[in-house]
Amino acid sequence: MTTMRDVARVAGVSAKTVSRVFNEDPHVTEETRERVRWAMQKLNYVPNLLARSFRAGSDPAVGLAVPDIADPFFAAITSSIERDLVGRGMAVVVSSLGQEAERERTALEALLRRQISGLIVACASADQAYLAPWQNRTPMVFVDRPPRGISGVYVIEDDLAGARQAVTHLASYGHRRVAFLGISTPITTVLRRLKGYRSAVAELGLDGRRDLICMPAASADECAAELVKLLEAPNAPTAVFSATTLCTMALVQALQRAGRSDIAIVGFGDFPVAEALTPPVTVLDQDPARLGRIAVERLVERIENPQAQVRRRTILPVHLIPRGSGELPPRDVD
Secondary structure: OOOHHHHHHHHOOOHHHHHHHHOOOOOOOHHHHHHHHHHHHHHOOOOHHHHHHHHHOOEEEEEEEEOOOOOHHHHHHHHHHHHHHHHOOOEEEEEEOOOOHHHHHHHHHHHHOOOEEEEEEOOOOOOOHHHHHHHOOOOEEEEOOOOOOOOOEEEEEOHHHHHHHHHHHHHHOOOOOEEEEOOOOOOHHHHHHHHHHHHHHHHHOOOOOHHHEEOOOOOHHHHHHHHHHHOOOOOOOOEEEEOOHHHHHHHHHHHHHHOOOOOEEEEEOOOOOHHHOOOOOEEEEOOHHHHHHHHHHHHHHHHHOOOOOOOOEEEEOOEEEOOOHHHOOOOOOO
């Protein structure tokens, strides 16, 4: 059967260029596009993505599973993945895993039993070893969180460097007591951000008291309420590094209810109203759309060339966007 590499050889281009033409990439020149289309027609080329689906008896569809599609971060990832896959002629089956780890296996195996062509997943549990038997028949890519218990292809952000950047930024404005706000969870993203926070605190000689780490529950609202109480204690923190968008949103609301506008905040992850708040929220931009695009690229590579070597680990940088909340000076100087 004709392959993408055959088309590339006849057209005198790379296999990647053939893929870009097939997916209507606007950056391909018209001359190159015509050569590739001519080669496709000459060889009666059927894209492997669909051909493999029909041969295997699977649907030309991809399963997508995220913890919560209401979360702005995962909503943006979902939107990016759906847009890209639909543009490639693929349907998308979306499943919300929730925050209960035990739901993950049930939800993912329900997707996999549908004989989908591939799976993109942001894990909700601490162990994905149960997916090992499925990996031989269904290409998988993990997004935002690497799998544990198995080896797999994943696309994540640089959580460690991002957390260090946030704490360093707050310290540059004179803050010595920086609190950490995060949901108590086994998920690696929060744990990596906590590790980055601790590393920066130690390196900068900031107050490293354990009670400045606020991770009391699995609810963002409960975590934010607990932190507001901490702000009333002696030697209270003057700044907060919030590890997730949901925590940041809950914290802003809790501070508004408490009438507190003097606490500096840097949040991990942007959200729609962050710029409209007073003060606007300083964030580490994760670029979820890019995460989604690269996850799709890795998955399509695996679907079209099951035996090919695919980059197993992709770590994307995060960038701090100063808007005002992270640049507030400490309310007192000790």
